[in-house]
Amino acid sequence: MSGKENLEDIKYLRMSFNERIQHFLLFSSFIVLILTGFGLKFPEAFWVKWIVFIIGENAFEARGIVHRIAAIVMIAASVYHVYYILFVPRGKQLLKDFLPRKQDLLDFKDSILYLIGKSDIKPKLGRFSYIEKMEYWAVVWGTVIMSATGFILWFENTFLKIVGTEGMEVSTVIHYYEAILASLAILVWHFYFIFVNPDVYPMNKAWIKGTLTKEQMEHEHPLELEEILKAELEEINKKNDITENEAELNNEEAASVKEAETDLKKEESAEIEANKPDLNENKN
Amino acid sequence: MEVKGKKISLYVNPEGYKKSVHNVAECEDCHENYNPDELPHSKNPVEVNCISCHKESKDIETNVHAKVKCYDCHTKHDVKPAKEFAKEQTKTCLSCHKNQNIQHYSQSIHAKNNVTCESCHGGGHKVKNISKGEIALTCGKCHGDHEKNFRNSIHMTVMKEGNKNAPTCTDCHGSHKIIRGKISVESESCLKCHLDETKFPGDEKGSARFVAHYKTSIHAAVEKEGLLEAAGCVDCHGNHMVQEPDNPKASTNRARLMETCGKCHKETVEHFKKSKHGQELAKGNDKAPTCTDCHGEHDIQSTLLSNDFSKINLTDKCLSCHKDGKIPHKNFKGEEELITGYEKSVHYTALKDGNFDAPTCYQCHGAHEMESADNPASLIHKKNIAKTCGQSGCHTQQLGEFTGSIHETGVNKDNKDAPTCNNCHGNHGIVTKNIDNKLEKAKDLVNLCSNCHASVELIERNELPTLVAETYNESFHGLAIRGGGKEAANCESCHSHHNVRPSTDSLSTISKNNLPKTCGNCHPGATEVLFTKKIHITNPEEDSPATFWITRIYMFMIFGLISFMLMHNILDLRRKLQHRKLLKKTGNSSGKNESK
Known part of the structure; x- marks a missing residue:
């Protein structure tokens, strides 16, 4: 049994089925909203013309209806998500892990230093890196903003009386720029880490399969992995204490865990060593 | 006594003889070789030679009366004195000249006015036949003016050329009867020759067939009803000075037709003279149309009855000149296409569908007062177009709406940029575009208004509000129309179409008081709308500071965040690729794949 096989065989749960459904609802409605939204703003764009051509005469009216349906789907998913992170145990943990901490700032600083080559040590990132936390809270922020302005524009006859024409104009402007910001962020930031990132290229399949391989865990979430392994070890130790027979059975498993740990360490040292000549070269 | 079996009396009434002018003469003075004592007198007739005494009458021996004996006219014994004879001369002539034609003389105007035989045929004993060539001269002795005119006529010209059919005075008026009535002259004289196909063969102008069309004309028709005012041949062609239309002096010459027709159709011709057609004609433009070009020549018809002048066919008449660039337009290239565009217009379509309004x-x-648009009196002068389109029975309601609008005000101020009816609706090719397709209509309308309201030049020159088209196109209304929304507002939804007024005008649909109603047409309950900002934001910083600053902040955020993300990505990618390269290099010694 080779080490590589081990690394690929061991899967770590990244997204539960429930979370994947949430993610699916979010991204599908998001895409539809983008198409139907920018379709309004840029009616002469070639892709808009294609869509209009395919859908036919009532494309404009259909566009409006589909945009609202997608908005409802997204808001419903968001509302469920709020329930999920407040009342479901796994969700509660999710919220806890997503909360920004001081460590995130340090990680960010170290990470930048590492990326620009000032440091050779890649910071160990936990379950959610500063990148993912930023993305998460950006989605939260964006959803709130887009829903609020969207509703104002949706029920314009009601809101005209409340916010006046100026309010309508402000809502329109915010809705538009927030859409651009969100789309670009997803395109540049999210898609990079899911598709382009060499560690997961051509795609991180976690949003489909729900799991990460050990290798991916080592790259992206080493701290989480360590914690998981620690927890596993503790559990094994506990079990060892309980029954020696069972421990025997678990020996193999424990060995593999140790093996993985040593691998990890080796790799780190190799990485540090590997970066040294690079630095030297740079200096030269 | 008996002569050749007839009993004749040789009795001479002494009473009569004594009264005669010859009462002083003895019998033998005349009757030579007569022996008064020989009884009865010699049976042989004795020649009486009047000439031996009346030497002045010798001429008679050589003229047409050479064989007429003196006594045939003067009688034998009761010869009257010359003065008395002259009084009854005509009777005397007619007593021999029993020809019906000549007999008519006694009823003629000449007879009544003491124009005797002698007046024309020469008096005393110089009687003569008048040859065709001399007739005009003879008549001209009294009718000098007419003769002069006749000498200039085509009839005289062809006579000189040797045409034996050419008419002279008597051919039209008759020799002794003397016809004066216009109708009789025309029917008995003009038409007698000019309807004769042997004299005027063919189908061309001047031919008998061509002239025959006159019978179908309104002029001929009116005449039949007994209205003598109707034009006959001479009314148009002139009486004595009939000339060919090519002759510039002819009354039927193109350039002079206005005068000729104007003799009767005075008012119409006055209008026509002022028209573009009339002016060009007066200038000598031989392409300019004159009366006959539209109305026809001999076959002239009442415009009410003529098929050619029916509302639907008149187009063909006008287009017979106004198309294919035959008449180049000063200002508009391809104007003739615009004119032919009428055939596709809603006006023409309605006509064809039977709407004769x-x-x-x-x-x-x-019609006759047709003038080019740059003439201020023209019906289609910029200032008059609205009135023309809004004439009673046509677009009166629209005219009412347009009156007082900012566009109309501009037009009245002689602003050439200000639009009137045709600037928006088109000239000839007025088309109702896809009336069922609201979207196409809206798009067209936006484009139409944009022609001026998005033109930098026009906006500057007239100090129009700027950026109205741009801001509309970026507004939800504009985006919806661009994207194919059928119900979205276009320019006219808010500004109305004919009654466009500035927002400061209390009658404007976009004045502060009227805005709720205007917006309320689409947005029910918009009566309480708070109009907190200008609709067309031309200067965001002033007109809507909130949107201005939000835009600024977002631009900053988008630019900052996305460039940060991109940088982060690039660095991350670079670092990760570096790492991989190194792992490969050191793969054998420290690579994880091979260990264990």
Whole structure:
């Protein structure tokens, strides 16, 4: 049994089925909203013309209806998500892990230093890196903003009386720029880490399969992995204490865990060593 | 006594003889070789030689009366004195000249006015036949003016050329009867020759067939009803000075037709003279149309009855010149295409569908008063177009709406940029575009208004509000129309179409008081709308600071965040690729794949 096989065989749960459904609802409605939204703003764009051509005469009216349906789907998913992170145990943990901490700032600083080559040590990132936390809270922020302005524009006859024409104009402007910001962020930031990132290229399949391989865990979430392994070890130790027979059975498993740990360490040292000549070269 | 079996009396009434002018003469003075004592007198007739005494009458021996004996006219014994004879001369002539034609003389105007035989045929004993060539001269002795005119006529010209059919005075008026009535002259004289196909063969102008069309004309028709005012041949062609139309002096010459027709159709011709057609004609433009070009020549018809002048066919008449660039337009290239565009217009379509209220050429341009648009009196002068389109029975309601609008005000101030009816609706090719397709209509309308309201030049020159088209196109209304929304507002939804007024005008649909109603047409309950900002934001910083600053902040955020993300990505990618390269290099010694 080779080490590589081990690394690929061991899967770590990244997204539960429930979370994947949430993610699916979010991204599908998001895409539809983008198409139907920018379709309004840029009616002469070639892709808009294609869509209009395919859908036919009532494309404009259909566009409006589909945009609202997608908005409802997204808001419903968001509302469920709020329930999920407040009342479901796994969700509660999710919220806890997503909360920004001081460590995130340090990680960010170290990470930048590492990326620009000032440091050779890649910071160990936990379950959610500063990148993912930023993305998460950006989605939260964006959803709130887009829903609020969207509703104002949706029920314009009601809101005209409340916010006046100026309010309508402000809502329109915010809705538009927030859409651009969100789309670009997803395109540049999210898609990079899911598709382009060499560690997961051509795609991180976690949003489909729900799991990460050990290798991916080592790259992206080493701290989480360590914690998981620690927890596993503790559990094994506990079990060892309980029954020696069972421990025997678990020996193999424990060995593999140790093996993985040593691998990890080796790799780190190799990485540090590997970066040294690079630095030297740079200096030269 | 008996002569050749007839009993004749040789009795001479002494009473009569004594009264005669010869009462002093003895019998033998005349009757030579007569022996008074020989009884009875010699049976042989004795020649009486009057000439031996009346030497002045010797001429008679050589003229047409050479064989007429003196006594045939003067009688034998009761010869009257010359003065008395002259009084009854005509009777005397007619007593021999029993020809019906000559007999008519006694009823003629000449007879009544003491124009005797002698007046024409020469008096005393110089009687003569008048040859055709001399007739005009003879008549001219009294009718000098007419003769002069006749000498200039085509009839005289062809006579000189040797045409034996050429008429002279008597051919039209008769020799002794003397016809004066216009109708009789025409029917008995003009038409007698000019309807004769042997004299005027063919189908061309001047031919008998061509002249025959006159019978179908309104002029001929009116005449039949007994209205003598109707034009006959001479009314148009002149009486004595009939000339060919090519002759510039002819009354039927193109350039002079206005005068000729104007003798009767005075008012119409006055209008026509002022028209573009009339002016060009007066200038000598031989392409300019004159009366006959439209109305025809001999076959002239009442415009009410003529098929050619029916509302639907008049187009063809006008287009017979106004198409294919035959008449180049000063200002508009391809103007003739615009004119032919009438055939596709809603006006023409309505006509064809049987709506005879729909206008054809003359209703907008005037018939005889047709003038070019740059003439201030023209029906289609910029200032008059609205009135023309809004004439009673046509677009009166629209005219009412347009009156007082900012566009109309501009037009009245002689602003050439200000639009009137045709600037938006088109000239000839007025088309109702896809009336069922609201979207196409809206798009067209936006484009139409944009022609001026998005033109930098026009906006500057007239100090129009700027950026109205741009801001509309970026607004939800504009985006919806661009994207194919059928119900979204276009320019006219808010500004109305004819009654466009500035927002400061209390009658404007976009004045502060009227805005709730205007917006309320689409947005029910918009009566309480708070109009907190200008609709067309031309200067965001002033007109809507909130949107201005939000835009600024977002631009900053988008630019900052996305460039940060991109940088982060690039660095991350670079670092990760570096790492991989190194792992490969050191793969054998420290690579994880091979270990264990």
